[in-house]
Amino acid sequence: MAEQSWKTGLIEIADGVYAYIQEKGTWFVSNAGLIVGKEYAIVIDSLANSKMTTRFIEEIRKITDKPIRFLINTHHHTDHTWTNYMFEGAISICHVRCREMTVNEMKLDPKMYQMLFPGLDITGAKVTPQDVVFEKEFRIYQDNREIRVIHPGVAHTVGDAFVYLPDEKVVFCGDLLFAEPCTPFVLMGSISGSIQALDMLASLDADIYVPGHGPISERNALYKARDYLVFVRDEARKRFKQGMNAFDAAKDIDLGEYRSWSEWERIVGNVERAYSEFRGEPPGAPLPNLIEIVRRMMELRKSAESK
Ligand SMILES: [Zn+2]
Numbered sequence: 001m002a003e004q005s006w007k008t009g010l011i012e013i014a015d016g017v018y019a020y021i022q023e024k025g026t027w028f029v030s031n032a033g034l035i036v037g038k039e040y041a042i043v044i045d046s047l048a049n050s051k052m053t054t055r056f057i058e059e060i061r062k063i064t065d066k067p068i069r070f071l072i073n074t075h076h077h078t079d080h081t082w083t084n085y086m087f088e089g090a091i092s093i094c095h096v097r098c099r100e101m102t103v104n105e106m107k108l109d110p111k112m113y114q115m116l117f118p119g120l121d122i123t124g125a126k127v128t129p130q131d132v133v134f135e136k137e138f139r140i141y142q143d144n145r146e147i148r149v150i151h152p153g154v155a156h157t158v159g160d161a162f163v164y165l166p167d168e169k170v171v172f173c174g175d176l177l178f179a180e181p182c183t184p185f186v187l188m189g190s191i192s193g194s195i196q197a198l199d200m201l202a203s204l205d206a207d208i209y210v211p212g213h214g215p216i217s218e219r220n221a222l223y224k225a226r227d228y229l230v231f232v233r234d235e236a237r238k239r240f241k242q243g244m245n246a247f248d249a250a251k252d253i254d255l256g257e258y259r260s261w262s263e264w265e266r267i268v269g270n271v272e273r274a275y276s277e278f279r280g281e282p283p284g285a286p287l288p289n290l291i292e293i294v295r296r297m298m299e300l301r302k303s304a305e306s307k
Pocket of ligand 1: 077
């Protein structure tokens with residue numbers, strides 16, 4: 001696989017609006033955001049461990065000494081929530097289903113993730129449920145800036161939100177967008193819902209899209225991610241109709257150019273979710289063998305690497 005590189009760190013994308021981009025954007029290496037106003041700042045998502053978030057906060061403090069009043073979580077996945085507590089004094093906000101999932105997450109030991117993802121650094125990883133929830137949309141008016149936080153329906157997870165700044169034409173997409181070469185991942189959400197969410201993002205009057213993983217992007221990245229999901233859905237459907245099981249289908253699909261994307265192994269989780277929808281299960285329906293699916297997905301990667 002070709003070494004990919006893109007601009008990382010805290011990058012100003014509009015006046016007072018910053019994307020925090022981490023290198024490679026692979027498993028548990030996510031992006032975040034910062035919006036600075038006259039009196040306070042807003043952070044979008046925390047990161048997977050305290051080392052990452054300490055670095056993020058250090059970068060923030062080079063730019064502003066304003067208090068961080070709000071922390072918006074784009075969804076419950078732990079690479080976006082595990083260090084919420086480090087934004088002391090901030091009111092944390094997310095979709096109502098995101099908070100439910102975050103509360104569920106409290107029952108899990110972060111060490112379980114290390115078993116599934118060897119080498120994962122969980123220093124300082126701790127789940128703290130959010131303070132405030134919303135259902136469809138809410139807005140923050142920071143000085144003259146309008147900030148819309150919108151739930152697109154079940155997509156990457158059951159409780160996603162994206163943050164849209166209409167005047168600045170900026171969108172913080174969370175994991176609704178994995179920007180090439182990061183592979184989209186819909187195991188815990190919906191493949192059709194994710195396609196719809198990408199359409200919704202593309203329909204916004206916006207120029208800059210900050211993905212949950214990968215480089216700062218333009219609209220084209222939405223189409224690329226959408227093409228991938230349509231490809232997976234269509235290939236999975238053929239095999240579903242033939243009676244092939246989901247794991248065999250995932251291994252059978254020739255990924256073509258998508259094989260060179262990082263985390264190509266997500267095909268396993270994505271096909272499982274597609275199958276759930278072909279069976280007529282509701283979007284985001286819990287899969288009883290979720291952990292087993294993740295284990296098999298990572299096994300597949302490992303076995304391909306050892307070849
Ligand atoms: Zn993520």
